[in-house]
Every structure is written in C-alpha cells, then in structure tokens.
Amino acid sequence: MTRTDTGRTTADQDRRARQTAERFREVYGAAPAGVWAAPGRVNLIGEHTDYNDGFVMPLALPHTTLAAASPRTDGVLRVHSGDGGSSGDGQTVELRLDALRPAPDGGWAAYPAGVVWAMREAGLPVGGADLHYDSTVPVGAGLSSSAALEVVTALALDDLYGLGLTRQRLAQLAQRAENAFVGVPCGIMDQTAAACCTDGHALFLDTRDLTQRQVPFDLAGEGLRLLVVDTRVKHELGDGAYAQRRAMCERGARALGVHALRDVQYAHLPEALRRLAASEDGQEGGPLGPEGGSPGPGSGPDVRAVVRHVVTENRRVEDVIARLDAGDTRAIGPLLTAGHASLRDDFRVSCPELDLAVEAAGAAGALGARMTGGGFGGSAVVLVEEPAADTVAARITEAFAAAGHAAPRIFPAVPSAGARRLV
Ligand code: GLA
Secondary structure, three states: OOOOOOOOOHHHHHHHHHHHHHHHHHHHOOOOOEEEEEEEEEEOOOOOOHHHOOEEOEEEEEEEEEEEEEEEOOOEEEEEEOOOOOOOOOOEEEEEHHHOOOOOOOOOOHHHHHHHHHHHHOOOOOOEEEEEEEEOOOOOOOOOHHHHHHHHHHHHHHHHOOOOOOHHHHHHHHHHHHHHHHOOOOOOHHHHHHHHOOOOEEEEEEOOOOEEEEEEOOOHHHOEEEEEEEOOOOOOHHHOHHHHHHHHHHHHHHHHOOOOHHHOOHHHHHHHHHHHHHOHHHHOOOOOOOOOOOOOOOOOOOHHHHHHHHHHHHHHHHHHHHHHHOOOHHHHHHHHHHHHHHHHHHHOOOOHHHHHHHHHHHHOOOOEEEEEOOOOOOEEEEEEEHHHHHHHHHHHHHHHHHOOOOOOEEEEOOOEOOOEEOO
16 A cells, blocks of 8 residues: 655654745745645545535545745735645746736646635735645545645635634635636535544535534544545546536526425435426436537436436435444445445446446455545545455555556545644
C-alpha cells in the first residue's frame, strides 16, 4: 500500500507549515502573516445528491493544501505554488482585484482569484494578498483538491481581513467562486467538507438547509480501515458530463412538480417512476453518452434512472447514519456497495477502473466499496477489516495489472480535521 507523506502527525504538520512559510519568504521577500490548511475529502455516501437538496456524508483526509499569506494594500493579488500539483506550476500569477472577471480556462490561479472575487462581490471588505501554496492533496483524483485550494484561500482572507465569517459561509463563497468564476456547476459538499469536517468524524450535511451533524467515525477504534483507491483515471468536472447529469436531475424534478429531487420520498418512488414513464419528459430524458457528451443509444441514463439513483441514495445516507448511530459500522458495507451499483447502473458515472476496484475489493473480502466523488475516474473507497487491509489492497492492485490498467494508488482515509490556521 502506498504510504504518502500527508503531514498527519503534529510534527509533520509543523514541519510543512515552517517550510511553506520559508518558501513564502523566498518568493515574496518577507515572512507571511500566517499559514492555513484545508483538507481534501472522500465522500462516504450521498453522491450526486448535493445539487438535489439531498444528504451527503463526507470526511476530510489528512492530505492538505497549505497557504502562507500576507495582506497587501495596493489592490494586487499574487499567487504562487511550487509543487506543480493541485496548486500550480511554480509561476507567480499577479492579478489586479479591480480587473478580476470570471473566465473559463483561467488555470489554477482562477480558484484563489475566484474566491477573492466572490468575497468582494458579496460586499466583503477584502483587499489584496500574497499567497504561496503547498499541497499534498492528489490532483484529478476526485479528492477535491480544488475545494481545498478555495477553502484555504477563503479562510486565510477571512483571518487577514478580520471578517469573522462562519465555516459554512466560507464554503458557500468557495462554491460561488467555483460555480461563477471557474465555471464548474458543483454542489456544496466538497467546500463544506474542507471547511467544516472534524477529526474522527464523518460530516452529515443536509444540503437543503445546511444543517450539519458530526458523526463519530472511529475506524481505528473498531479495527476497521477505509482505503482510498485512486484509479489514476483523471477526473474532470468541467467536461460537461457533470453538468448534464445535473440538468437531468432538474428535468426530473420539473416533470414531477417538485422543487428538487430531495422532495421525492423513498416510499413514493414507485409512483414517481410510473408518472415519469407516462410523461414526455420522463421518456425523452436520455440517453446521454458515457461521457455525457453526444447521445449514444443505451449508453447513458434516462430521467427515471437518474431520479431512482438520487432518491435511493438519499435513503442510503439515512440508513448509513442509522447504522453508525447504532454502533454497527461494519453494517454500512453493503450500503456502500449498493450505492456503487446505483451510480454505475442508474446514474452512469462510473468507469471500468472504478468498477474493477469495487469488484476486486468485494472478491477479496472487503465489507463494502464504492466510487467516491463525481465519478468518470477518480477514486473509490473500500471498507475493510484492519488485518485484511494489505491483502485487499494487493488484490486490487493485481486485478488492475491483470486488466492492463496502470497501478492504482491505495492509502488509508483517516477521518481528519477541516480547515484551520496553523501558524
Ligand atoms: C463533485 C462535486 C460535488 C458533488 C459530487 C458528487 O465532487 O463537486 O458537489 O456533486 O461531485 O456527489
């Protein structure tokens, strides 16, 4: 199993914070005012529900994006990253705040620039800043490196300018940056996870009213492990497939006369599916191509399948919570696997590598497994008994080799803290 330097221990974190501050000094010629961190995430259950006013349950990873930052008084924003990863290519990007305009293809700097733009648009007194980033969140792996970058920027600016915003508000501003500035129509889950998760917990979030509950998720204490399997198939939300799935959900809600698919009760699902079958919208809902691009017969979901996924997925979140509350963590395994089947067969956002990871995990004795995040690549999560973790990881790696896929990167998801100030 790959062991990554995630800066998990306090000593690691202190060292990384010092290095990030030191690098800031080299780049900008003075020590930063502070250093902040925000994590990547996996989602335990509740996929493609957040833009349907539904339920999600992410947890933060120990992998973080760090930002060293100082305010500026001349209306200039400078951003720099040395890692060539989620947060840049070693170049310093300099932007004037009064010239910030939403622009697709703005590169990595669009994420922090979008956050500043969103804050100013909201009327918040945010001025310029120098920022240097360092990240251990894998990029394009469906682990929300962009949300980590946005949220760490929002938190740094909140502190630098004494705004006193709540974590949820910071997440909303970060989401606004991604929606309106970067141009990706994501929901609120990833930014909320980065901003609000806490050590040792999964975060239950009702995306309709944004109520939250920290649900204890003590894997180690129960002799369990949650593995992340990064398939290394690059995951991109901006490619249109995500937006098309979202549009199909909205079409389904309209056809059913509800505000959002959240409003379709699980008990009323059969009736809703019958009504969709009888309505024009339900019949003409699909299909979409596998990449959400050109329509291809039989290759994408129809509106009924999309509705069925969202309604059953919300139910699975409630069931997972009930089992965790009852202290029966092992019992969530089958719900995770059922969630994967629904994303694969109904919502159609999986891919062969994700399916293989889930299948190989099951065959090797995992308690449950599913793709996590937007899909079309990225990562899966696998719940295993701790003593079986290495064997299950090895079986998945072997299955990938046998299928001719590049080796996946496998590491434990330790439920970790959300965004915070380090220095
Ligand atoms: C991406 C988006 C989230 C959410 C998931 C799917 O991660 O950023 O808002 O919609 O996909 O659950």
